[in-house]
Structure formats: C-alpha cells, structure tokens
Amino acid sequence: MKARAFSYARPSTVMEALETFADAGEDASYVAGGQSLVPALALRLQAPQLLIDIAHIEALRGVELQGGWLRIGALTRHCEVLTDPLIARHAPLYHAAAPHVAHPAIRNRGTIGGSISHSDPASEFPAMTLAMGAELELVSRTGTRRVAADDFFIDLFQTAIEPGELLVAIHVPVIRPGHRWAFHEFARRRGDYALVGCGVLAEFSDGLIEQARIVFFSVGNTPLRARQAEQCLIGKRLDEAAVAAAQALVGGDLDPPEDEHVPPAMKRHLARVLLGRLLGQIMRQDS
Amino acid sequence: MSEPINVSMTVNGSRVSCGVEPRSTLADFLRQTLALTGTHTGCEMGVCGACLVVVDGRVVHSCLMFAVQAGGSVIETVEGLTERAAIADLQDAFHLRNALQCGFCTPGMLMTAYSLLSQPGIPTRDEIRDALSGNYCRCTGYEAIVDAIENVARDRDAASIAQTREEAGA
Ligand SMILES: Cc1cc2nc3c(=O)[nH]c(=O)nc-3n(C[C@H](O)[C@H](O)[C@H](O)COP(=O)(O)OP(=O)(O)OC[C@H]3O[C@@H](n4cnc5c(N)ncnc54)[C@H](O)[C@@H]3O)c2cc1C
Numbered sequence: 001m002k003a004r005a006f007s008y009a010r011p012s013t014v015m016e017a018l019e020t021f022a023d024a025g026e027d028a029s030y031v032a033g034g035q036s037l038v039p040a041l042a043l044r045l046q047a048p049q050l051l052i053d054i055a056h057i058e059a060l061r062g063v064e065l066q067g068g069w070l071r072i073g074a075l076t077r078h079c080e081v082l083t084d085p086l087i088a089r090h091a092p093l094y095h096a097a098a099p100h101v102a103h104p105a106i107r108n109r110g111t112i113g114g115s116i117s118h119s120d121p122a123s124e125f126p127a128m129t130l131a132m133g134a135e136l137e138l139v140s141r142t143g144t145r146r147v148a149a150d151d152f153f154i155d156l157f158q159t160a161i162e163p164g165e166l167l168v169a170i171h172v173p174v175i176r177p178g179h180r181w182a183f184h185e186f187a188r189r190r191g192d193y194a195l196v197g198c199g200v201l202a203e204f205s206d207g208l209i210e211q212a213r214i215v216f217f218s219v220g221n222t223p224l225r226a227r228q229a230e231q232c233l234i235g236k237r238l239d240e241a242a243v244a245a246a247q248a249l250v251g252g253d254l255d256p257p258e259d260e261h262v263p264p265a266m267k268r269h270l271a272r273v274l275l276g277r278l279l280g281q282i283m284r285q286d287s
Numbered sequence: 288m289s290e291p292i293n294v295s296m297t298v299n300g301s302r303v304s305c306g307v308e309p310r311s312t313l314a315d316f317l318r319q320t321l322a323l324t325g326t327h328t329g330c331e332m333g334v335c336g337a338c339l340v341v342v343d344g345r346v347v348h349s350c351l352m353f354a355v356q357a358g359g360s361v362i363e364t365v366e367g368l369t370e371r372a373a374i375a376d377l378q379d380a381f382h383l384r385n386a387l388q389c390g391f392c393t394p395g396m397l398m399t400a401y402s403l404l405s406q407p408g409i410p411t412r413d414e415i416r417d418a419l420s421g422n423y424c425r426c427t428g429y430e431a432i433v434d435a436i437e438n439v440a441r442d443r444d445a446a447s448i449a450q451t452r453e454e455a456g457a
Pocket residue numbers: 029030031032033034035036037038039054074100101102103106109110111112113114115117118120122123124125161165166167168191192193194332333334
C-alpha cells in the first residue's frame with residue numbers, strides 16, 4: 001500500500017515548525033523517526049496534507065544532566081537510549097526497556113519522543129516515563145509547559161499534547177541511592193509488542209519501602225499504575241509476604257480489554273507472575 | 288501541493304539529485320528511479336526486513352522512510368556493499384550453507400548481518416537470532432542463515448587475530 005499524496009516541509013527550528021503547523025491548519029502531521037507514522041500513512045489510517053519533518057531541529061536533541069533531572073531530547077533514537085551512559089545511570093528503566101522496543105533497524109530510526117507522543121498502549125517507553133515519574137516539556141506558539149507523566153497519558157493514543165504542540169524533551173528525576181528498580185515483559189518474540197509488561201521503581205529508607213511506582217503496559221488504553229499494589233507496599237520491608245500481598249491486589253488494579261488471543265484473565269495472571277518476579281529481583285538487590 | 292521536491296543524496300558513492308514526489312518511499316525511489324532493485328519490498332510496513340538499507344551509517348527500513356526525508360543523507364544499498372566487497376564473505380557463506388532458497392529475504396538478511404558483524408566480538412547464536420528478529424524468511428527456517436552468519440563471525444575473528452599476531456611479530 002502507498003501513502004496518499006502530501007506535501008513536505010523540513011523546518012530547522014522549533015518556532016519554524018510551530019508556525020508551519022499553524023499555517024497548515026490541523027491537517028498537518030509532525031514526523032520524527034516515522035516508524036509509527038509511515039506505516040499508518042501506508043495503510044491509509046492517516047492521510048495528512050502536509051508532513052512536517054522535525055528530525056533536523058537541533059533543540060530537540062541531546063541528553064544532559066540539569067541539577068536533579070536528566071533531560072532527554074525528544075529526537076533521541078531508541079538505539080541511543082540503549083547505549084547512552086547518562087540514560088543507563090540516571091534513567092535506568094529506559095535503558096532496561098530499550099532492547100525490547102521493536103527490532104534493531106526500527107530502533108535505529110525511532111525516537112523516544114515519537115514513541116511517547118504516539119503512546120501505543122503496548123509501548124515500553126511511555127510506561128517507563130510514568131514509572132520514573134518523568135515530566136514532559138511541551139512547546140506551542142504561546143509558550144512552554146511541563147506536564148507530569150501522571151497527567152500526560154489520557155486515553156488510547158491520546159496524550160496531553162495539543163494539536164500543533166511539540167514534545168521537546170523528557171525530564172527524568174535522577175535515581176537516588178535508596179532507589180531500586182526492575183523491568184520485564186512477556187512477548188511472543190524479542191522485539192514484538194508485549195503481551196504484558198511492567199516496570200517498578202521503589203524507594204527504600206532504613207530497609208522500608210517509602211515510595212513505589214508499579215506501572216503495567218499492554219493491559220489497558222494507557223500505561224497503568226497498580227495503585228493498590230503500590231499502596232500495600234508502603235512502610236513495609238520487602239519480603240515474601242509483602243510480595244504476595246502486592247500480587248494478590250494487582251488483578252484488581254488492572255482492567256485489560258477483551259482480546260481474542262490473550263483474554264483478560266490471562267493478562268491478569270501474567271501480570272501477577274511478572275510482578276512477583278520483579279519484586280523478587282528487587283528484594284534480592286536489596287540484601 | 289505534493290509537487291515533486293528536489294532532493295540530493297549520495298547513493299553507493301555517487302551524488303544523486305532529482306525531483307521526487309513526497310509520498311515516494313526511499314525503497315520505491317531506489318528501485319524505480321535509480322533501478323537499484325537489490326532492495327526488495329515485501330510488507331511495506333516495517334515487518335519483513337526485505338527493504339533494509341544503510342542510511343548515514345545505520346541500517347534502516349527503506350519502506351519506512353520517504354525519499355525526501357533522506358535528502359542530504361549518505362545511502363548504501365546491497366549493490367553498494369557488494370561492489371566494495373564488504374559482504375563477499377557473507378555472500379559466500381550464505382551460498383555454501385544454503386542459507387537462501389528463493390532469495391527474496393537475502394538482501395535484508397545480508398544488511399542485518401553486515402550491521403551485526405561490524406560490532407566487535409563474536410555474537411552468540413541467541414544474539415544473531417535477536418538481530419534477525421525483524422527479518423522474515425519464508426523458505427529456509429533460519430537455521431542455515433544463523434549458521435552462515437556465525438561462520439563468518441568466527442572466520443573474521445580468526446583473521447583479525449592472525450593479523451594482529453603478524454603485526455606483533457613483524
Ligand atoms: C514492525 C514494528 C515493530 C514495532 N515494535 C515496537 C515495540 O515493540 N515497542 C514499541 O514501543 N514500539 C514499537 N514500534 C514503534 C516504534 O518504536 C516507533 O519508533 C515509535 O512508536 C514512534 O517513534 P518515531 O520517532 O518513529 O515517531 P513517528 O512515527 O515519526 O511519529 C509518531 C507520532 O508521534 C508524533 N510525534 C513524533 N515526535 C513528536 C514530537 N517530538 N512532538 C509531538 N509529536 C510528535 C507524530 O506526529 C506521529 O503522530 C514498532 C514499529 C514497527 C514498524
């Protein structure tokens with residue numbers, strides 16, 4: 001299948017991109033790596049009149065530490081997320097998830113900003129954005145705003161990004177000494193979208209869990225925090241009883257949609273198994 | 288709208304400059320305009336890996352990129368790798384090990400192998416399979432492809448060790 005005809009613009013600054021979008025009305029689309037958008041155009045799920053290629057805007061690049069935050073430019077490619085030492089150290093859940101995001105050639109072009117803007121419910125990076133409590137820097141013609149991950153993922157393929165707005169960078173609060181984390185997913189083959197996936201970030205103080213963020217993906221319209229499971233861990237030592245208690249609650253936290261191949265009961269079961277393994281991993285890291 | 292745009296890029300070492308319709312993928316541009324038909328198109332949605340090419344040093348799907356997005360880039364196709372003998376050993380190994388039957392997937396397989404083996408060290412069979420996770424083959428069952436790539440990885444490693452010894456001894 002071939003894309004419908006469109007015209008093409010390649011702005012070199014953020015302002016130029018925003019102006020180009022505004023002039024075109026809402027029938028324009030930004031393209032970054034194109035690894036979600038181009039297949040959608042080829043299948044004619046989308047047919048914008050104008051494609052605005054943001055891949056050459058310098059301000060959307062780069063990874064750097066800014067105080068207690070790691071700033072990751074939206075154009076950072078999946079393959080760079082895999083190898084960047086700052087991301088491995090300060091935003092480790094992205095690093096852990098990266099080998100599971102698609103196949104090598106797609107990772108060579110796909111960008112983290114594109115993945116988060118697209119917000120496929122089975123995608124790893126949106127979920128890890130939520131697990132690490134990151135903030136999304138958005139820019140429009142009226143200015144810049146920062147949206148917390150907890151308020152960013154709204155519904156299926158729907159985020160807080162307004163039409164014409166650009167995701168400039170992701171700001172991740174850096175890992176602190178008391179933090180422990182773990183990531184895993186079940187997929188049919190390496191690189192396929194996950195059947196169920198999960199990332200956990202827990203903060204310990206004097207051996208007790210002070211904060212926990214448990215985020216599942218591929219179990220609903222958006223990445224989902226398992227709030228009851230998180231709550232039951234607070235103030236506890238992470239031992240087998242605590243793990244079992246969290247596992248018992250996680251089924252109620254999730255609401256997987258009907259799916260002919262992976263029914264909700266199976267997704268809940270896989271989520272329980274996954275949570276047990278990840279908390280087990282963290283328990284062993286701690287000792 | 289959607290009038291042809293003039294794009295310039297380097298393809299297999301030659302400068303190319305011509306008008307392209309924005310909706311033309313890089314794969315269609317290479318095959319139809321430049322007659323470089325070694326790059327194959329199967330699914331045209333990023334799933335089969337038959338269309339892989341090197342863009343600015345990285346292997347990517349030419350079906351998931353419009354030619355206009357490649358303006359200013361340096362492209363190498365399977366023809367380019369063949370001409371500069373960058374994959375001659377891989378091609379021999381595929382032939383010897385019967386790692387192709389119809390050959391439709393082969394350019395993409397060679398691209399993935401080229402990229403994997405340009406990293407240092409000998410990949411394990413699992414790593415080779417991981418690297419091939421985005422390449423479909425409907426004929427061989429993959430085992431022979433993994434064998435061929437593994438053999439070349441070993442041979443290249445042995446050759447580089449021999450060369451290091453020779454240099455140290457000289
Ligand atoms: C075969 C295949 C398998 C895949 N498997 C996986 C997988 O297992 N896991 C996974 O997570 N992904 C997977 N992907 C998707 C891949 O990760 C994409 O790279 C990613 O979802 C989109 O990033 P991109 O840069 O290519 O975005 P694009 O395709 O360029 O854009 C996607 C959308 O986001 C918008 N957008 C992009 N950047 C910005 C920005 N900075 N600001 C505002 N809007 C923006 C675009 O307008 C578009 O609507 C797969 C893709 C393919 C083809």
